[in-house]
Amino acid sequence: MPTPVDLLIEARWIIPVEPANTTLEHHAIAVRDGRIIAILPTDEARARYVATKTVHLSDHILTPGLVNLHCHAAMAIMRGLADDLPLMRWLQEAIWPTESRHASHAFVRDGSLLAGAEMLRGGITTCNDMYFFPEATAEAFDRLGLRAVLGITVIEFPSQYASDADDYLRKGLATLDAWRDHPLIGFALAPHAPYTVSNKTFERIGALADELELPIHIHIHETAGEIADSLRDFGQRPIARLDQLGLLGPNLIGVHATHLTPEDIERLALHGCAIAHCPTSNMKLASGAAPTTTLLKRGLAVGLGSDGAASNNRLDLFREMHQASLLAKHTTGDASALPAHQALRMATLEGARALGLDAEIGSLTTGKAADICAIRMDNPDELPCFEPVSHVVYVLDRRAVSDVWVGGQQRVKEGKLLQITNTELLGIARLWQNKLRQ
Template sequence: MTAETIVAVDTRINARWVIPIEPAGVVLDHHAVLLQGDRIAAVVPQSEADQHYRARQTLDLSNHVVMPGLINLHGHAAMSLFRGLADDLPLMTWLNDHIWPAEGKFVNSEFIADGTRLAIAEMLRTGTTTYSDMYFFPEVAADIAYDTGIRAQICFPLLDFPTMWGSGPDEYLAKGTDLINHWQGDSRIMPAIGPHAPYTVSDEPLRRAIQLASDTGVSVQLHLHETAFEITDALDKTGQRPIERLDKLGLLTSTTQCVHMTQVDDSDIQRLQSSGAHVIHCPESNLKLASGFCPTHTLAQAGINVAIGTDGAASNNDLDLFGELNTAAMIAKAVASDASALSAHQALAMATIQGARALGREHELGSLEAGKLADVIAVDLSDPFLQPVYDPVSHLVYSNHGRQVSHSWISGVPQVQEGRLTRIDVPDLMLRVSAWANRIQPGKSG
């Protein structure tokens, strides 16, 4: 670019620190992130931006980190309305005795709309710009996500038994095919297939899901190796570990997202390596349900892509992905008996570029690079209790809370400004949430 060249852009963000994620391990001081339309135009020193760029809007964020928006790769968004409903219980008791009965009684399209909007509000406010959802009435969830402007992978559920969304596998697959046909190719809404788990989906529906994924190219996300009981039960009934069964069926591919993976042996790692499947780590949910520990350091050393998710607010109980990164880093060190396992930089990568890789969209998302989609967040590190700031990356993972997110853009469109949501009517949403709480547990809300 010559000295005389002036480039017009929509937005200039001057930041104390820019963490581009790629190149890895880099922190840029006093740089500007320039947005044009729905893309990142450039990331340059502020002195170079002064010389070569003119922006319609300039934000001076002198105490902030600017970085890619976070990618929350697993959750059940509408379950935010069940937050705190059934705590301190093991997984199968939690599911069988509390969550599934509550779902049968309360979940309908209105529940999904309000619960999804509540989850999106929390995720946007804490830095998430892309999330993955696996829940009932996915067509409603997709519409809500689209209307609010967030980016979302919407996985339609597949189970052997009837639910409030369908009578069984035939209806789930038919509705899911409609979902894929409606949204495929959209920049923000990514339809996907969501078999619940190996213990709730038999071989024939899985084969049909595999064929649908092959025909359409969409991803498959499922809960896998979440508990020790899941493994022993499968071995007793089939003589195979669940991942072995899925591999033989043809489900493990480079578009498969394996959620949890707390029970991992060498044969599991070999199957993940050879298939190119991704692992989605949900550390806080796994801790709360006492499900086990995903060996993220071992998986990373084996070259397996590991992304991160919060799981649903009923088993977490928040959707703050920065908090999840803190927990993930701490667990990794303890499990590996190595304080250098999952460094702060590596943790941020897990919630950005590695999440984008699991979605097959690393060429568009997950780092601040010219030409990529403008999914950007700013985090304010001026709080007195975050001082002094020797290393902003360390602060983001070990000291920060997601509420320090001050700004957010998705495809260049502001979603959070000065800590305020721009596209969600929070007072109206709170009235709806309160009404649901009074229905679910009369007299106990508020």
Template sequence: MNLKHLNLAPAEVDHIIEARWLATVVKDVPFLEHYSVMVRNDTIIDLLPTEQARAQYTSADRVSLDGHILMPGLINLHTHAAMNLMRGIADDLPLMQWLNQHIWPAERAVVSYDYVKDASLHACAEMLSGGTTCFNDMYFFPQATAAAVNQSGMRANLGLLVSEFANSYATDADDCLQKGFEAHDSWRGNLMISSSMAPHAPYTVSNRSFEKIITYAEQLSIGIHTHLHETRDEISQSETEFGARPIRRLAALGLLGPNFTAAHGVHLLPSEIDMLREHGCHIAHCPSSNLKLGSGIAPVSLLLKNNVNVGIGTDGAASNNRLDMFAEMRLAALLAKGASEDPASLPAHQALEMATVNAAKALGLDDRIGTIEVGKQADLVAVKLDELTISPCYDPVSHLVYTCGREHVTHTWVAGELRYSNGLYANIEPLELKEIIKKWQPKLKQHKQ
């Protein structure tokens, strides 16, 4: 039978998104022109040239984006969402002074389940409007963050925070672990939320606690997410207390491995980069936070040349002061070029990979998100490229990284659902965000430097 002569009716799908360009972030496919993405339920079921798609598929929800590029949702590989309401309370200070004299006192005063839920929802709104569909978080009261994630419709990997110090969340590291397990159990079966063990940093976690964390991460089959080599002071402190640099201490304890993500990695020796590669570890590069806190510039070019997987994060808004992945992509690329004195270092397509598929790999989610491919979740972002102030466009991927800002994001889909469109959220009301700010700003203002 010759199927060419059959008059087959177009197949029905839930959503069809037609775009001028498609940045799939699939290896050796820079971008596609005049392509459509077909979505059924939460999954991409086909990618076709738009004219062909119109003949083969129909949908009650067809979005035509003639001047846009469609790309995978951005993945923020390191942040503290609930610090969103702390932006600007302590600026222009080095890390330990910033923490000890301002951030930790502010947290002692306000951090609670309600605060974390409210502040995290505020962060989710900021991220969705800027094209971020998934974030890797580390903070107190992760169940509160989970409630905000569920309301917003985002995707998140939530850290089960561990620290030795008593606070409003837990009395000590063991209490942190117990509360973390309860949180992890509370979102079992939720396909939008995953977990990682989140020891805060080598300077706040003991060897005994790290050993427990390794065991529990293996038992639960989840990753480990921590701060590492963010400042020179951190390294000096470790050498004094433990007789070793932090990464060597963690290596001796057995933490390094393919499930290990280190935030920052600013001060790494070549031999330590070799260790990261040999153990299959991941780095969450946070360029804006590292610069603002005066911590330094991470050796990203050297990490990438040595095949260490590097993603991009914003860190929290208290040290950034934005959760803006477009700004981080651009800055990451420019810093790498300047530090290496090589303009070919970290080209635009690689910066985009760091903010999408590389981050997905670090979270163990690259089989589901990070690229636009058939069978993957429909986490998609539309960016308007034909505005006069950023025209003309010759290379849409280069334009994404070097020219566009988060203000050019028009649509954000997560798991096939439109969660943000032209200033409006599916599940977050602007009035709710205003009430959150009104509620918490007076309580935090007294801690402003």
């Protein structure tokens, strides 16, 4: 007698990520209570299970939901506001002044709705975010049904959100308490960067991270100037300073890491740190290129991040996979560097591992949450297809995503969001465009 399940998704191809380098053809995924209970040939699935709902995707690839390991979601409102500038000019002349005038609960909620909708439509089911007013981001992502880890941002100087480092922590921890039991929303401590956070604050963050068992999400070694300033002000490179302060460890997610010496890499590897690689943003801001192949060889979890839409200007992990693979080949002179399966693993399981969520998400594996991305393969401009994973990394972009599930709940159907309308999103975008123009 067939076993009842909530959902059966039949697909032409499934790339489960685990086991590695595997592509399954004409298989199905059975889901019950939001979790994957089986992946098996389609004919066997039809005989074994009776589903409340069956989805037939005869020209599709199924992958795990993508994990965006570094994002500033609310900055979607500032997409394209200040292009073609290096990092510090971009921050000091455009971004920080705009935030000082406009950042608010409404700004962050609306920007996070725009960003969350963009990410879900692009197959991203989990986001690791860092921004002010995390309660507003939580509201937006909760409405959309996006899984997220929200950063309790900490910086020394005042903003519209908080007055000093203690105030940032107090407000952020209150938000954590308010959302503690949410099934999709988690938290991290997010000191902005070594050049904006004091030793005293870092020591407190390290103690809180240990006490609350939270990840630490921080920009590190993004520019050569940042390192030169650290040598001038502290007599050591930022990673060495963080090591001395006790912040390096398996719970630390270092973002960018474009300027690393062998000694820096040794410190990161010794402590089991993770890296969020943001290739498009790093290239656009001319910040540099992270040595991803070396980091991966040393066993670090290296995931992919979009950064914010103000410096990218898309929240598209298909493009990040593509750019990461090509950039690795270019910088190493090795055409075999960072092959397609490894790039997809970075966009899924490696990001989950960095967040400590790899037992829950990151691969299509029995027992894990049913976070699933379905990708159409019926466009003649993108055919023929000899190797599906190659197409995912080198041919397709987010527009190929047709359907998305988070915890077994469908969030995108045939390219359309189910929780919010385009009319509302367009209204939000136009409202803030007019406000920022003024």
